[in-house]
Amino acid sequence: MPTTLLTTAIKSVAGQDSKVARATEHLPTTPTNVSSAERWVSLVAGGYLTTCGLTAKGPGLLSMLSGGYLLYRAATGNCPAYQALGVSMSDSTAPKTAIAAGHGTRVQHAVTVLKPAVEVYRYWRDFENLPRFMAHLVDVDTTADGKSHWKAEGPLGLKVEWDAELVSDIPNRVISWRSLPGDDVDTTGSVRFEELPQGRGTEVRVELKYDPPGGKLGTAVASLFGKSPDQQIQEDLRRFKQILEAGEIPSTKGQSAGQR
Amino acid sequence: MKAVCWRGKKDVAVETVPDPKVINGRDAIIKITSTAICGSDLHLYDGYVPTMKAGDILGHEFMGEVVETGKNITNLKVGDRVVIPFTIACGGCFFCKKTLYSACDNSNPNAGMAEKVYGASGAGLFGFSHMMGGYAGGQAEFVRVPFADVGPLKVPSHLTDEQVLFLSDIFPTGYMAAENCAIERGDTVAVWGCGPVGLFAIKSCFLLGAERVLAIDPIAGRRARAELLGAKAINPNEVDVLKWLADATAGRGPDACIDAVGLESHGTGFVPFVDKLKTSVMLATDRPNVLRQAIMACRKGGTVSVPGVYAGMLDKMPLGAAFSKGLTIKMGQTHVQRYLKPLLGRIERGEIDPSFVITHRFKLTDAPAAYDHFLNQQDEFGKVVLKP
Ligand SMILES: NC(=O)c1ccc[n+]([C@@H]2O[C@H](COP(=O)([O-])OP(=O)(O)OC[C@H]3O[C@@H](n4cnc5c(N)ncnc54)[C@H](O)[C@@H]3O)[C@@H](O)[C@H]2O)c1
Numbered sequence: 031m032p033t034t035l036l037t038t039a040i041k042s043v044a045g046q047d048s049k050v051a052r053a054t055e056h057l058p059t060t061p062t063n064v065s066s067a068e069r070w071v072s073l074v075a076g077g078y079l080t081t082c083g084l085t086a087k088g089p090g091l092l093s094m095l096s097g098g099y100l101l102y103r104a105a106t107g108n109c110p111a112y113q114a115l116g117v118s119m120s121d122s123t124a125p126k127t128a129i130a131a132g133h134g135t136r137v138q139h140a141v142t143v144l145k146p147a148v149e150v151y152r153y154w155r156d157f158e159n160l161p162r163f164m165a166h167l168v169d170v171d172t173t174a175d176g177k178s179h180w181k182a183e184g185p186l187g188l189k190v191e192w193d194a195e196l197v198s199d200i201p202n203r204v205i206s207w208r209s210l211p212g213d214d215v216d217t218t219g220s221v222r223f224e225e226l227p228q229g230r231g232t233e234v235r236v237e238l239k240y241d242p243p244g245g246k247l248g249t250a251v252a253s254l255f256g257k258s259p260d261q262q263i264q265e266d267l268r269r270f271k272q273i274l275e276a277g278e279i280p281s282t283k284g285q286s287a288g289q290r
Numbered sequence: 291m292k293a294v295c296w297r298g299k300k301d302v303a304v305e306t307v308p309d310p311k312v313i314n315g316r317d318a319i320i321k322i323t324s325t326a327i328c329g330s331d332l333h334l335y336d337g338y339v340p341t342m343k344a345g346d347i348l349g350h351e352f353m354g355e356v357v358e359t360g361k362n363i364t365n366l367k368v369g370d371r372v373v374i375p376f377t378i379a380c381g382g383c384f385f386c387k388k389t390l391y392s393a394c395d396n397s398n399p400n401a402g403m404a405e406k407v408y409g410a411s412g413a414g415l416f417g418f419s420h421m422m423g424g425y426a427g428g429q430a431e432f433v434r435v436p437f438a439d440v441g442p443l444k445v446p447s448h449l450t451d452e453q454v455l456f457l458s459d460i461f462p463t464g465y466m467a468a469e470n471c472a473i474e475r476g477d478t479v480a481v482w483g484c485g486p487v488g489l490f491a492i493k494s495c496f497l498l499g500a501e502r503v504l505a506i507d508p509i510a511g512r513r514a515r516a517e518l519l520g521a522k523a524i525n526p527n528e529v530d531v532l533k534w535l536a537d538a539t540a541g542r543g544p545d546a547c548i549d550a551v552g553l554e555s556h557g558t559g560f561v562p563f564v565d566k567l568k569t570s571v572m573l574a575t576d577r578p579n580v581l582r583q584a585i586m587a588c589r590k591g592g593t594v595s596v597p598g599v600y601a602g603m604l605d606k607m608p609l610g611a612a613f614s615k616g617l618t619i620k621m622g623q624t625h626v627q628r629y630l631k632p633l634l635g636r637i638e639r640g641e642i643d644p645s646f647v648i649t650h651r652f653k654l655t656d657a658p659a660a661y662d663h664f665l666n667q668q669d670e671f672g673k674v675v676l677k678p
């Protein structure tokens with residue numbers, strides 16, 4: 031609903047070809063951290079203020095700027111101020127992403143993959159496959175003793191590395207792991223597999239926790255993993271499913287287009 | 291290559307763009323020999339579909355010749371002549387396995403966008419907005435086709451492009467609309483909209499055994515085409531549609547009703563006026579005149595089948611009538627892959643020659659004029675084919 035209604039609404043308020051309308055086309059992928067009620071309020075207020083500002087009938091430049099800001103929130107569901115503060119008021123994500131003081135970030139997500147548990151488990155169990163679908167991972171090296179070395183990279187090119195060990199490994203049921211003490215990152219993860227009856231595939235439930243320990247990299251790591259981790263795990267698991275079911279990740283990267 | 295690009299509302303242009311490349315292992319590149327403009331393209335042209343960007347290449351009805359294949363493609367080879375379904379489907383997900391190809395889980399790279407709007411994402415579509423995948427379309431000289439081991443249908447050389455081109459969309463769409471009606475011998479079906487989709491729906495109703503098709507369209511030229519297929523057609527601006535359908539069925543109502551118009555349906559009178567007002571102030575997004583009439587007209591226990599596209603919010607739907615009559619309502623993008631072979635069979639056996647819908651042929655480079663005519667001169671212009 032939001033994208034359809036809001037983009038169209040903005041166009042009807044601000045004009046199909048107005049700068050505001052065009053701007054909304056370019057902002058659809060930012061994380062949602064504004065609740066839908068707030069988005070409607072933002073939309074209505076933003077539309078009103080922007081129109082006043084643009085037609086210079088109302089309070090002028092100031093309202094145009096704040097109106098544009100509210101429209102941006104409304105159209106994208108993203109509030110830069112909330113995001114900078116690490117706050118999420120979004121109805122859907124609020125309980126999951128709230129960062130309990132000093133306790134890092136915990137995310138959970140589930141997906142159903144149309145493959146038997148044995149196949150789904152096997153792919154995940156080879157940690158070296160994880161960077162193929164987890165966006166922030168650059169590389170995972172496993173060693174024979176069940177230990178692994180993980181390398182991650184954030185949006186600003188920030189690099190973090192850590193060692194991890196297996197905590198439990200029940201074939202076709204569950205895998206869990208945690209980072210070894212003394213590294214830059216304190217992280218644990220688990221994935222559970224449950225095969226459905228009648229060839230309906232396997233439910234895959236993932237839980238990840240990142241606990242930046244403070245110290246020299248604490249804040250940096252928090253920003254690396256704390257940025258809409260909910261949406262990140264959702265997209266990661268979508269890619270996991272695509273690899274297993276379709277053998278590749280759908281993409282339009284590098285395709286032709288006319289003048290943008 | 292040359293490609294038809296969306297620039298903005300009522301603005302398309304032929305631009306020179308880079309040739310498409312293979313991106314994934316299951317891709318193929320097709321050199322297009324024929325492509326068409328669809329009523330769905332008009333929704334983009336009219337600015338009803340959000341998340342279009344200036345420069346997007348349009349077109350989802352096309353066919354041509356394989357010129358390159360990705361490393362995992364073994365079913366096609368260079369030189370094969372193929373028709374491409376407009377729905378992109380992976381073949382491996384729960385929905386593809388159920389032949390619900392337009393609900394494919396894995397073909398929309400922007401599924402997250404569609405999920406925010408609809409709760410779940412359908413299949414990626416060619417040339418049909420970023421929310422539906424942002425795939426470059428086929429009103430061009432070349433196109434990249436993902437999952438080319440699932441979609442493309444090889445066509446025999448004795449059939450012309452124009453006989454098989456519409457397997458890409460509107461023939462399966464009209465056929466699925468009729469199939470969804472679960473037609474029994476003796477049935478009367480009412481079809482709103484005598485555009486290309488409505489015409490294929492009418493023809494398919496007869497193929498599936500309907501006794502009678504009652505058609506509704508405000509445009510005389512379009513009604514004439516429906517009558518050529520054996521339907522009886524009226525102008526909803528001159529005749530009270532509900533009364534006409536009730537009279538024609540002596541009070542029982544049509545056994546099934548097909549809405550082949552969709553979200554831009556026209557209407558006169560107070561409620562359509564209020565709809566228009568509401569869409570302009572965003573209290574609703576779509577104009578559901580036809581859907582309302584179809585629900586009100588349909589007989590008890592009948593089916594309302596909706597191939598016409600809807601995108602957002604509707605107001606004043608007579609759901610009470612639908613409930614009290616126990617109607618079945620079926621809708622959605624067509625599961626094109628499901629129909630390719632059976633419908634090719636019908637063409638080969640001579641049961642239908644789909645080229646009957648074509649009224650005009652243009653050079654690809656004349657696409658801007660073709661869009662304008664298809665939208666504004668519907669009396670004369672039916673299906674328009676573009677030749678690169
Ligand atoms: N479900 C799918 O997969 C699918 C595929 C292709 C097309 N479509 C949709 O099918 C619809 C028809 O496509 P088309 O190519 O025939 O489009 P079109 O625009 O050529 O035809 C629409 C027809 O509806 C008529 N119409 C308008 N208002 C009407 C009313 N109130 N009552 C009766 N008729 C009315 C118009 O006069 C026109 O002839 C569109 O919405 C299109 O997007 C859906």
Ligand SMILES: [Zn+2]
Pocket residue numbers: 328329330331350351376459460
């Ligand atoms: Zn179409």
Ligand SMILES: [Zn+2]
Pocket residue numbers: 379380381382383384385386393394395396397
């Ligand atoms: Zn699929």
